[in-house]
Amino acid sequence: MRNKKGIKFYLVLYLAKMSRIALKIVGRDATYFPGKLAVTLCPDFLGRIEKPKTIIGVTGTNGKTTVCNMIEDTLRENGYDFIDNHLGSNINSGLASTLIEGANLKGKQKKELAVFEIDERSAVKVYPYITPTYLVCTNLFRDSLRRNAHTEFISQMLNDYIPKQTKLILNGDDLIVSNLAKENARVYFGIDKLPTDTDKCENIVCDMVSCPVCGGKLAYDFVRYNHIGRAHCTKCDFCSPKIDYEVNHIDLENMKMQLRNGESYDLINNNIINIYNMLATIAVLKEMGLSQEKINQSLRKQKIVDTRFSKEKVGNIEVITHLSKGMNPIACSRVFDYVRKEKGNKAVFILLDDLHDAAHSSENIAWQYDTDYEFLNDESIKQILIAGARYLDGIVRLQMAGIPKEKIVAKREELSLVESLQLEGIEKVFILHDLYAISLKNKIKQQVVEKIKGEEAK
Amino acid sequence: MSLETKMKSTLDLNLEDFCEWKNQEKQENTFHKPEKEIIIESLFPEYCGYFGDGQNMKYLQKCIPEATFINTPLEDIPYFAEHDVDLLYMGTMTEHTQERVIQKLLAYQERIKQMIEKGVHFLLTGNSIEIFSQYIEKEKGEKIPGLGIFPIYAKRDMMHRHNSLFVGKYEDIQIVGFRSQFTFAYGENAHCYFAKVEKGIGLNPQSTLEGIKMNNCIATYLLGPICILNPDFTRKLLQELGIEKPTLAFEEDVEKAYKQRLKEFENL
Numbered sequence: 037m038r039n040k041k042g043i044k045f046y047l048v049l050y051l052a053k054m055s056r057i058a059l060k061i062v063g064r065d066a067t068y069f070p071g072k073l074a075v076t077l078c079p080d081f082l083g084r085i086e087k088p089k090t091i092i093g094v095t096g097t098n099g100k101t102t103v104c105n106m107i108e109d110t111l112r113e114n115g116y117d118f119i120d121n122h123l124g125s126n127i128n129s130g131l132a133s134t135l136i137e138g139a140n141l142k143g144k145q146k147k148e149l150a151v152f153e154i155d156e157r158s159a160v161k162v163y164p165y166i167t168p169t170y171l172v173c174t175n176l177f178r179d180s181l182r183r184n185a186h187t188e189f190i191s192q193m194l195n196d197y198i199p200k201q202t203k204l205i206l207n208g209d210d211l212i213v214s215n216l217a218k219e220n221a222r223v224y225f226g227i228d229k230l231p232t233d234t235d236k237c238e239n240i241v242c243d244m245v246s247c248p249v250c251g252g253k254l255a256y257d258f259v260r261y262n263h264i265g266r267a268h269c270t271k272c273d274f275c276s277p278k279i280d281y282e283v284n285h286i287d288l289e290n291m292k293m294q295l296r297n298g299e300s301y302d303l304i305n306n307n308i309i310n311i312y313n314m315l316a317t318i319a320v321l322k323e324m325g326l327s328q329e330k331i332n333q334s335l336r337k338q339k340i341v342d343t344r345f346s347k348e349k350v351g352n353i354e355v356i357t358h359l360s361k362g363m364n365p366i367a368c369s370r371v372f373d374y375v376r377k378e379k380g381n382k383a384v385f386i387l388l389d390d391l392h393d394a395a396h397s398s399e400n401i402a403w404q405y406d407t408d409y410e411f412l413n414d415e416s417i418k419q420i421l422i423a424g425a426r427y428l429d430g431i432v433r434l435q436m437a438g439i440p441k442e443k444i445v446a447k448r449e450e451l452s453l454v455e456s457l458q459l460e461g462i463e464k465v466f467i468l469h470d471l472y473a474i475s476l477k478n479k480i481k482q483q484v485v486e487k488i489k490g491e492e493a494k
Numbered sequence: 495m496s497l498e499t500k501m502k503s504t505l506d507l508n509l510e511d512f513c514e515w516k517n518q519e520k521q522e523n524t525f526h527k528p529e530k531e532i533i534i535e536s537l538f539p540e541y542c543g544y545f546g547d548g549q550n551m552k553y554l555q556k557c558i559p560e561a562t563f564i565n566t567p568l569e570d571i572p573y574f575a576e577h578d579v580d581l582l583y584m585g586t587m588t589e590h591t592q593e594r595v596i597q598k599l600l601a602y603q604e605r606i607k608q609m610i611e612k613g614v615h616f617l618l619t620g621n622s623i624e625i626f627s628q629y630i631e632k633e634k635g636e637k638i639p640g641l642g643i644f645p646i647y648a649k650r651d652m653m654h655r656h657n658s659l660f661v662g663k664y665e666d667i668q669i670v671g672f673r674s675q676f677t678f679a680y681g682e683n684a685h686c687y688f689a690k691v692e693k694g695i696g697l698n699p700q701s702t703l704e705g706i707k708m709n710n711c712i713a714t715y716l717l718g719p720i721c722i723l724n725p726d727f728t729r730k731l732l733q734e735l736g737i738e739k740p741t742l743a744f745e746e747d748v749e750k751a752y753k754q755r756l757k758e759f760e761n762l
Contacts, residue, residue: 185674188588242540245541398758400657400674402546428751428754435743436552436556
């Protein structure tokens with residue numbers, strides 16, 4: 037939807053720009069309010085404001101931020117100048133704020149390229165006004181049941197609103213994603229069968245059981261996790277798509293991956309979710325014309341931001357923090373799977389409660405029962421320390437997963453957990469935390485580090 | 495189909511992750527062994543276990559490991575069609591799946607009515623209540639006929655999701671739970687409601703009566719692991735299934751979590 041500018045548009049643009057200046061003066065980011073003001077006063081503001089010529093959109097349930105960070109870092113290092121919403125929100129107001137900042141007083145964009153992280157639930161408010169040149173979809177999983185309901189709801193919304201002109205860069209190993217907007221031009225990225233793949237789903241949740249064409253039962257050729265894998269219909273000719281950007285070899289020892297076309301890339305992290313994130317980044321940048329050499333030269337210097345993943349060796353023990361989004365069953369299950377598969381004896385802190393609900397309401401804990409806490413029932417995990425408003429629910433959920441009660445420490449006060457940490461024989465301490473618990477995670481990490489140093493000094 | 499055949503056919507489908515059809519090792523439990531074998535059928539768990547609903551039956555398995563649990567995939571003939579069951583369970587599903595499940599169960603409409611009249615226990619959670627309703631009305635007025643067993647109908651609005659907490663009284667038991675749905679139900683449930691609302695909403699925001707209870711058939715919009723969240727309710731259910739003095743799995747911890755939640759909900 038493209039609308040003419042008009043006097044109202046310019047008034048709103050100036051007002052939003054002034055609000056941005058005012059917020060900056062008082063030390064605020066101004067990444068949300070100016071856009072919120074604009075779309076409130078002028079609901080089709082996103083349609084009226086000029087957009088950069090090329091827009092890379094990144095959507096999906098998990099990995100959006102990481103993929104955007106990788107794309108932006110690579111583009112920046114290769115001399116591209118662009119606007120992005122990495123500091124702000126990924127809904128219509130955040131995009132409007134970015135476009136307002138990037139526009140001159142005539143409403144024209146100063147840069148020709150944009151990288152936008154786009155919330156998948158906001159499709160209805162974004163795509164009528166913004167047509168991404170490329171739209172990466174990382175994956176579609178169950179997320180907050182309160183906001184996103186289920187994948188069928190989200191994929192239908194994307195199907196209804198993704199503009200026909202947009203070229204899609206899709207995860208071909210995700211049968212929900214690979215069936216989005218079938219009329220659009222597309223390329224797929226994926227990872228060929230790995231030795232760790234199985235022939236049946238180990239997870240509680242698999243949201244792709246039947247054929248989207250005929251409703252017949254799907255047979256999985258291999259399952260990586262949840263509905264990620266390759267499958268075919270037992271009744272019609274529906275099957276996983278042919279992959280354009282396919283990894284056919286992963287060498288974790290040397291931290292490299294190879295694509296079927298012979299290109300090799302350095303891995304920046306050994307977690308499968310981040311290998312998918314890298315692959316999504318490579319696919320879209322290759323579509324834009326960047327060479328393997330340019331992409332890899334930049335990617336190899338990157339790392340996952342500390343707020344999402346960090347690793348520090350303290351004496352003989354590694355302290356690892358890992359973002360594990362609460363209310364997001366698959367994100368948490370992926371992290372739990374990663375923890376259990378890491379070598380060595382481990383102690384695991386779990387800080388996943390919704391802090392807003394803890395302060396103002398009572399969290400709907402149904403998501404915990406879609407999450408594979410069962411992965412934490414592993415011989416190598418010697419102690420699980422769980423805290424927060426829902427600590428009593430945590431004890432029950434962990435026992436439902438078969439974890440012996442003697443392995444569990446559960447407390448209401450998060451900062452009192454570390455005193456119960458038992459370090460004897462432990463090689464790795466994991467601190468798994470929600471997106472909004474960064475400060476809490478930092479405090480606990482500090483306590484853990486001090487405890488390790490204290491015990492080693494004895 | 496015999497139970498043995500049924501077990502085998504389910505295993506052959508290679509859907510173990512959903513239809514974990516583990517023929518539970520019969521554990522001797524002298525405290526609550528019932529007079530007769532308890533058979534619990536979970537309908538279509540590969541599609542109808544959204545938002546933790548599937549864990550209700552897993553919890554019952556931990557409470558009564560001696561019972562037989564049957565998980566019936568959507569493409570199979572339900573076990574209840576040809577055999578007696580003590581409890582029939584169905585949980586939350588997507589809107590598209592609702593239509594498939596209605597189509598599937600229409601063939602057993604009379605059998606289901608007879609079972610309810612006979613006093614067989616049903617537990618229907620989340621939007622599975624709508625399968626048994628008169629119809630589900632979509633946004634543009636199109637109506638999807640239900641099984642026509644409950645005297646209610648549902649109106650769907652996919653652009654507005656209702657989320658709320660719930661406290662209500664079911665007989666002398668305080669029930670706690672969560673609502674998260676695209677629909678509200680309407681109709682008359684004054685003589686067949688499940689719980690009186692104390693906090694939250696009933697069939698719709700104007701209603702103070704939640705869900706349906708017809709004989710031993712309980713249908714509630716509450717979703718998630720309600721058997722884990724409500725130990726008193728689960729104990730009563732097990733007693734009604736013939737277990738004289740039921741012991742719940744992780745009873746002490748489940749009780750503590752329940753009391754904390756009830757207190758929180760009441761203070762909101």
